[in-house]
Amino acid sequence: MVTKRSVLKFGGTSVADFEKIKNIGNYLKDRVNNDEQLVVVVSAMGKTTDVLLENVGMLSAKPNEENLALLLTTGEQQTISYLAIVLHELGVSVKALTGFQAGIKTMGHHMKSKIQDIEAEVLNRNFESHDVLVVAGFQGINERGEITTLGRGGSDTTAVAIASALAAPCEIYTDVAGVYSTDPRLYPAAKRLDVVSFEEMMEMSALGAGVLETRSVEIAKNYNIPIYLGKTLSDEKGTWIMPKENILEKKAVTGVALDKDMNYVTLSYPMYDRNLLEELFIRLEQGEINVDMISQIVNSDGLQLSFTMKDTDVNQINEIFSGLIGRFPSLVYNVEENYVKVSVIGSGMRDMSGVASKVFMTLLNHNINFYQVTTSEISISYVVNHENGQLAVEQLCQAFEL
Amino acid sequence: MVTKRSVLKFGGTSVADFEKIKNIGNYLKDRVNNDEQLVVVVSAMGKTTDVLLENVGMLSAKPNEENLALLLTTGEQQTISYLAIVLHELGVSVKALTGFQAGIKTMGHHMKSKIQDIEAEVLNRNFESHDVLVVAGFQGINERGEITTLGRGGSDTTAVAIASALAAPCEIYTDVAGVYSTDPRLYPAAKRLDVVSFEEMMEMSALGAGVLETRSVEIAKNYNIPIYLGKTLSDEKGTWIMPKENILEKKAVTGVALDKDMNYVTLSYPMYDRNLLEELFIRLEQGEINVDMISQIVNSDGLQLSFTMKDTDVNQINEIFSGLIGRFPSLVYNVEENYVKVSVIGSGMRDMSGVASKVFMTLLNHNINFYQVTTSEISISYVVNHENGQLAVEQLCQAFEL
The missing domain is CATH 3.30.2130.10 (VC0802-like)
Structure with missing residues (x-):
């Protein structure tokens, strides 16, 4: 029996408190017991990043970006530690990895860096002895050994880039169930879509639908990695984002x-x-x-x-x-x-x-x-x-x- | 004119709030203007470590130590970021380095690891383009690439080990001015000592005087690195710890x-x-x-x-x-x-x-x-x-x- 590998990503609101982190731990345990191996990418808990930025505001009006990136990455490092402690407590074989430990190489500005490469062999080696790899989203290490943060939507990019490196499907969980024809806060009658193509999703995110950053979808499209957008720990159906060839019925306008x-x-x-x-x-x-x-x-x-x-x-x-x-x-x-x-x-x-x-x-x-x-x-x-x-x-x- | 290099260490109470961090920044700037290059080792701010441990208490009664170490090191990483932001704002050429970035290699248990080696060339290279290197105390990276914390008194050990690697004197600042003949809280008439030998200090810390951990003194003794123990940002005189050969008048009992x-x-x-x-x-x-x-x-x-x-x-x-x-x-x-x-x-x-x-x-x-x-x-x-x-x-x- 071949173990299925997937990449899951939980955003900041999904890990906003310790109860939520425990619930995610239990959910992951069930999936591991169902013979899956998982990479789990997490963001900083709830308002952690905002608090850090507020602190910095007391020190400098225009803080140095190299040091700011170094500061902000502690948020995700804390989340991976907490989630790994929970999973270990539940008897799941787990390894927590910061961006640099997961082999996520970045380039460009410290606060808006891009993923240049992911060392898939680092993850594969860790899968030999662990079922869940908890990876800090939003961060990596550049060629000078400096810790950097990815640009907007950073943790999504981390998840999709890892999924691409492992050729595994990617599930992105937030507090919204999938993609809607438009933002339900603007138009409450908006409908959830079962499926959208990469191209449509790229337009939607580039155009501000705000569910998923363009860069993430672009990577998924290039590597043909399907993405599932769902609501965290919910039975509500989400949206699959996939190649347009796989979508049977094309509508003139989806969103x-x-x-x-x-x-x-x-x-x-x-x-x-x-x-x-x-x-x-x-x-x-x-x-x-x-x-x-x-x-x-x-x-x-x-x-x-x-x-x-x-x-x-x-x-x-x-x-x-x-x-x-x-x-x-x-x-x-x-x-x-x-x-x-x-x-x-x-x-x-x-x-x-x-x-x-x-x-x-x-x-x-x-x-x-x-x-x-x-x-x-x-x-x-x-x-x-x-x-x-x-x-x-x-x-x-x-x-x-x- | 040869630039003098020193290693300074500021403990958790010395960096307990942002005002204190700013004051330390100003002090360091003055020293740099006085043609010094400094390694500054800092601990986590005030109660940060306690808060993190409290959080973990909600997740596990006996948390996995690898993940706990990974969590706790975020405390020092935050302090180095804040202090580097302050120094950058003051126009000081500064580089913040976590334990692994500073080349601090550790071995042994994740929560009680020992420094195996410090890559002095990493620090020397950084000194070519920066005057202050702010290094996270209490942490390093082991041979498996896992982030570890040093045992008790960890940040002192970091400072003394760096001083030994650079053959520079080490200044350790806390909220107490130097070494006393006994704990002033126990015996208010206790006298501050101007100088003690490494051997006396090792006995004093091993025996619970609690000012400086034995391991730090041992490293300093092995490399003949004098340590100054002083009160943070104070004119009060502190205590020099040095080879006994350099101490003229030996008392039968010092403490x-x-x-x-x-x-x-x-x-x-x-x-x-x-x-x-x-x-x-x-x-x-x-x-x-x-x-x-x-x-x-x-x-x-x-x-x-x-x-x-x-x-x-x-x-x-x-x-x-x-x-x-x-x-x-x-x-x-x-x-x-x-x-x-x-x-x-x-x-x-x-x-x-x-x-x-x-x-x-x-x-x-x-x-x-x-x-x-x-x-x-x-x-x-x-x-x-x-x-x-x-x-x-x-x-x-x-x-x-x-």
């Missing part, structure tokens, strides 16, 4: 996503200047600012450019532009906050006409102005004012019967 | 130490049986129980043995004896708690007569019964009832004018 906290920048310059654009985007990249949607118009008035960014520090943007104006004095720019992006997503969209015009008419009929539009193979996105976000989601869900 | 929480075991067996003794001491060793004083009498009644131990779990002792009685049914034993050991210490003792008899007469004159006696080159120790401990210290201090 509507709302991405909050978008900033909207417009700039104008009396002439088209390649150097200006080059320098702008180099500076944005150096500041690790992800530009989302870009529109550009060049005419006799010169250059008009607008772009959106998510979760950006406006001070940082202003700093970048101050530097730029030093070199290009006739540059005029404007940063606006409080925009949102509404997206309609569906793998079937490319095969069915009429989706774009239906979205357009729906917004028009409800007097919702939009500022940027982008389309991809499986999505259409509109930037609208913050106050129109919820209305747009509701009306689009109704229009597409989600 | 009186009181070692609390001694257990006293007596056993009898109808005949002298080598196997019984062998098995007893093997079991004690396996349980990591340090036997202190031993007396043995063999006569026509058979074997009488008594020994003392410090800080031992009586249940564990009873377990060991239960196992032993299974094999040697006529073994009779008795464990008593609440004994203390009073010791009189002084390098000059070996050259001056009359110390032993003076101690003996002092105890006799105050009706203090004793149960075990041992003497070494520079100390005499008596086990007495707990309630006589303070009286013995007071009277001995008066007798020797300490």
